[in-house]
Amino acid sequence: MTVRTPTTPAAKIDRSPVSTPGGQKLREDKILVTVRLRPLNKREQSSKDQIAWECIDDNSIVYKPSPLERGTQPTAFTFDKVFGPDCSTESVYEDGVKNVALSALMGINATIFAYGQTSSGKTYTMKGIKEKAVTDIYMHIVNNPERNFRVKISGLEIYNENVRDLLNSESGRNLKLLDDPERGTLVEKLVEETANDDQHLRHLIGVCDAQRQVGETALNDTSSRSHQIIRLTIESTLRESSDHVRSYVAILNFVDLAGSERASQTNAEGVRLREGCHINLSLMTLTTVIRKLSVGKRSGHIPYRDSKLTRILQHSLGGNARTAIICTLSPASSHVEQSRNTLLFATRAKEVTNNAQVNMVVSDKQLVKHLQKEVARLEAELRAPDSYNEKDLKIMQMEKEMEELKRQRDLAQSQVDELSKKLNEGQVHKHSESHSPIARKCLSFSATSLPKLDGREFGHHKGTSNTVGMRTMRQSSTAPFTLMHEIRKLEQLQEQLGDEAHRALEVLQKEVACHRHGNQDAAETIAKLQAEIREMRAIRPSPKELEVESVVTVNKSVGANLKEEITRLHSQGSTIADLEEKLENVQKSIDKLVMSLPTSNDQPANDETPKSKSVSKKKKLLPLVSSNSLNRQNFIKSPCSPLSVSRQVLSGEVENRAPELDDTVSNEIQPLSDKDTPTKSEGGDISSKENTPYRRSSSVNMRKMKRMFQNAAEENVRSIKAYVTELKERVAKLQYQKQLLVLELEANEAAGHSLDDGEILPEIQESPASWHTTFNEQRQQIIELWDVCHVSIIHRSQFYLLFSGDQADQIYMEVELRRLTWLQQHLNKLGSASPAHGGNEPTISLSSSIRSLKREREFLAKRLTTRLTTEERDALYIKWDVPLEGKQRRMQFINKLWTNPYDVKHVQESAEIVAKLVGFHEGGNMSKEMFELNFAVPSDKRHWFMDWNQISDLLHL
Numbered sequence: 001m002t003v004r005t006p007t008t009p010a011a012k013i014d015r016s017p018v019s020t021p022g023g024q025k026l027r028e029d030k031i032l033v034t035v036r037l038r039p040l041n042k043r044e045q046s047s048k049d050q051i052a053w054e055c056i057d058d059n060s061i062v063y064k065p066s067p068l069e070r071g072t073q074p075t076a077f078t079f080d081k082v083f084g085p086d087c088s089t090e091s092v093y094e095d096g097v098k099n100v101a102l103s104a105l106m107g108i109n110a111t112i113f114a115y116g117q118t119s120s121g122k123t124y125t126m127k128g129i130k131e132k133a134v135t136d137i138y139m140h141i142v143n144n145p146e147r148n149f150r151v152k153i154s155g156l157e158i159y160n161e162n163v164r165d166l167l168n169s170e171s172g173r174n175l176k177l178l179d180d181p182e183r184g185t186l187v188e189k190l191v192e193e194t195a196n197d198d199q200h201l202r203h204l205i206g207v208c209d210a211q212r213q214v215g216e217t218a219l220n221d222t223s224s225r226s227h228q229i230i231r232l233t234i235e236s237t238l239r240e241s242s243d244h245v246r247s248y249v250a251i252l253n254f255v256d257l258a259g260s261e262r263a264s265q266t267n268a269e270g271v272r273l274r275e276g277c278h279i280n281l282s283l284m285t286l287t288t289v290i291r292k293l294s295v296g297k298r299s300g301h302i303p304y305r306d307s308k309l310t311r312i313l314q315h316s317l318g319g320n321a322r323t324a325i326i327c328t329l330s331p332a333s334s335h336v337e338q339s340r341n342t343l344l345f346a347t348r349a350k351e352v353t354n355n356a357q358v359n360m361v362v363s364d365k366q367l368v369k370h371l372q373k374e375v376a377r378l379e380a381e382l383r384a385p386d387s388y389n390e391k392d393l394k395i396m397q398m399e400k401e402m403e404e405l406k407r408q409r410d411l412a413q414s415q416v417d418e419l420s421k422k423l424n425e426g427q428v429h430k431h432s433e434s435h436s437p438i439a440r441k442c443l444s445f446s447a448t449s450l451p452k453l454d455g456r457e458f459g460h461h462k463g464t465s466n467t468v469g470m471r472t473m474r475q476s477s478t479a480p481f482t483l484m485h486e487i488r489k490l491e492q493l494q495e496q497l498g499d500e501a502h503r504a505l506e507v508l509q510k511e512v513a514c515h516r517h518g519n520q521d522a523a524e525t526i527a528k529l530q531a532e533i534r535e536m537r538a539i540r541p542s543p544k545e546l547e548v549e550s551v552v553t554v555n556k557s558v559g560a561n562l563k564e565e566i567t568r569l570h571s572q573g574s575t576i577a578d579l580e581e582k583l584e585n586v587q588k589s590i591d592k593l594v595m596s597l598p599t600s601n602d603q604p605a606n607d608e609t610p611k612s613k614s615v616s617k618k619k620k621l622l623p624l625v626s627s628n629s630l631n632r633q634n635f636i637k638s639p640c641s642p643l644s645v646s647r648q649v650l651s652g653e654v655e656n657r658a659p660e661l662d663d664t665v666s667n668e669i670q671p672l673s674d675k676d677t678p679t680k681s682e683g684g685d686i687s688s689k690e691n692t693p694y695r696r697s698s699s700v701n702m703r704k705m706k707r708m709f710q711n712a713a714e715e716n717v718r719s720i721k722a723y724v725t726e727l728k729e730r731v732a733k734l735q736y737q738k739q740l741l742v743l744e745l746e747a748n749e750a751a752g753h754s755l756d757d758g759e760i761l762p763e764i765q766e767s768p769a770s771w772h773t774t775f776n777e778q779r780q781q782i783i784e785l786w787d788v789c790h791v792s793i794i795h796r797s798q799f800y801l802l803f804s805g806d807q808a809d810q811i812y813m814e815v816e817l818r819r820l821t822w823l824q825q826h827l828n829k830l831g832s833a834s835p836a837h838g839g840n841e842p843t844i845s846l847s848s849s850i851r852s853l854k855r856e857r858e859f860l861a862k863r864l865t866t867r868l869t870t871e872e873r874d875a876l877y878i879k880w881d882v883p884l885e886g887k888q889r890r891m892q893f894i895n896k897l898w899t900n901p902y903d904v905k906h907v908q909e910s911a912e913i914v915a916k917l918v919g920f921h922e923g924g925n926m927s928k929e930m931f932e933l934n935f936a937v938p939s940d941k942r943h944w945f946m947d948w949n950q951i952s953d954l955l956h957l
């Protein structure tokens, strides 16, 4: 049987912050840390050990220096709760950990740890805690008869880094840990038993305790030699009669750690010494994890994977669980140093924040039941169409509105009819002149008038979209100065968008003005739009603020004070929000306008012959709107159009618009092509020329003409509508990017940077020693992320060899780390979901990354023969354990490269081999600038054999 680690299957958990029966919600809280000081034990008493620690109140413990330690000041430590030697385990439970433990009954994962030096009282304390918790759990179950509870138990110990099943001693010594992308770390084949009642549960806990490895040391006759994790899984569901379909599931871990120990004090040797080494090693990883978490989760890589203990308990350390740690202490002066270490650990643990959530489960059975009920309800609704529901009322309302629109349309129609009558009376020429511009009208903005963007600013450039996404991942250390520059660029784009919106609306204004006389409602809408345009333009930031000429300009215009800049950006927030709101209003107005325009489908029945009726659907967009195709192409080509949806819609319309001959017009009018838009002179005696778009006609079908005019207008308005939608999204996107940048600036400010901080790498002020540590940490993190994200091994090799710890590499390391963090989160988010196809955007998915990597390995395998001699190859095969005779030996060998991110030698050798195969091992043709911050194509840098686009493709930038 396989048991989950603290989370339940993600697919089944509703992670939204909903109330549990106990009223608890999504919470972010710190680990609860308590300290328990035991009395001096017999051994300590007999050796005349002194008491070195005193609990001075409920929260503080103080070190009392002995009279011999003159000059040493008492040191105080403060915690959530401190329990002195006289306190019972019951108080430790009641006042310390009870609330955390019982969260599991409300669907919130919980973990209770005991941490401390050997013989300090961990097992003693945890025994009592488990006992009390079991009593309370079953009391809660009895007191809540409306819910069905199920309590399951499993137990394991980690002994010498081996995982053992405490409920199945037969199962072998070492259970495997499996990584499940959805469920986290799993312990393979761990037995899980369902407890029938509290007695049964106590019995099973007893079995786990009895199975645990215990040994005698100089400090403790019954010293626990392993870390023990007893895990209760508590599920609860409302009973059958209830309509609710939700259940809760949570895990409650009782963790009794092995104690830290000094071989000199425990007199350990042989087996005990080996055990002690393992214990200390895994406790050290736990300490590192806690230390890193205590300075914030964004502080870099958390080495959960460095020990089985931290791997299994990952969710309890800064994750989805409430956690309480009881630190146990010996009061003896002979253990002062160990006790002080325990208290330092406890102090750090206080700073760790967890994000516990209510784990809700919808079981398949419950879901099916719920869906069946829903289907039945809908069927009943369908069977009784007379019963008005909300939808029916809405339909009625819409019908009324349609009536009104039809009325308006009829009015417009009668006016057009009047016009046509006049035309028939001999004013054809004049009216053709005055109306053809309507048909020919096209939006004035073109691809060239669009902001000069290469797509990067809108997240189209693959690299840049990554960097923007990455900004959210980690605390920024990017130069405030660089951020400022980016903000300036965004602001300029915003300005350009404002202009674009303005231009679009001007066109709209002219467009509607052409048939204002026929549509009072449209005229009103236009008046409103005009007012909105004016307002929109009024709220734009002053051009002075938007200069982005150069970095120097940025510095000048911004001034030296980062704080002022942040305030300025914040004050602009409302301006941007206003802009968004205005665009929203414009969108609504345009929607209304589109509604009010008569559509070609709305023609009265007597307007159409059966034949024309049959084709009317197909001919929704008529030939005279050809002028719009120009504009539409601009949309489609527009590099800054982020709306694949609008592109699809528009290209769909292009298809619909394929010129068709209509029987009813074939004798009078032929469709115009884009090129053949009639000129003014063609409007009159249009038939007199050869190749003119119109054929000679003695009787122009004015109704047809009128319809075409209407369609042309409608199409233009539709284009504007799509365009405004696009503008809105672009503004929103910019706003989002800007917010991220402001956050970064704030983070920089919090970190004490100012805009004066220097040129490109303002924070390279770390001492060489600390930079070296940071570099090593970051590099390891990068290597691990490369591995999990299946990044190109050519890229890995190049990056690895290029950046070897020089302080100037800091910015590149930072960017790479952000990019990969983003990539990892992106891939996690995608999970196993297959990527959506069909859009123009390149889709990064785990499978596409793996495929690319496979292709790359195949490519490198081929190069083995061209780049290496037979002797060199054979030497490598031998070294890398590849059979010399194997048919697939080249591929086998290549497949071994870059497979172990934790082995430094392996990484180094892999990088060197790839470098040799690709031809950049000499370093002369590698350039760090290829990894520039913005991932832009370096203009004049020499590359190795691949160009940047190829690399980008490989890296999914």
Ligand SMILES: Nc1ncnc2c1ncn2[C@@H]1O[C@H](COP(=O)(O)OP(=O)(O)OP(=O)(O)O)[C@@H](O)[C@H]1O
Pocket (backbone or CB within 6 Å): 037, 038, 039, 041, 116, 117, 118, 119, 120, 121, 122, 123, 124, 125, 220, 222, 223, 224, 225, 257, 258, 259, 260, 328
């Ligand atoms: N608060 C206490 N009051 C009285 N006796 C205690 C207390 N805490 C611990 N003891 C006694 O101290 C001895 C050592 O305790 P325990 O085995 O729980 O230590 P430990 O921290 O689990 O040690 P190890 O890490 O070696 O397993 C036991 O005999 C236990 O009964």
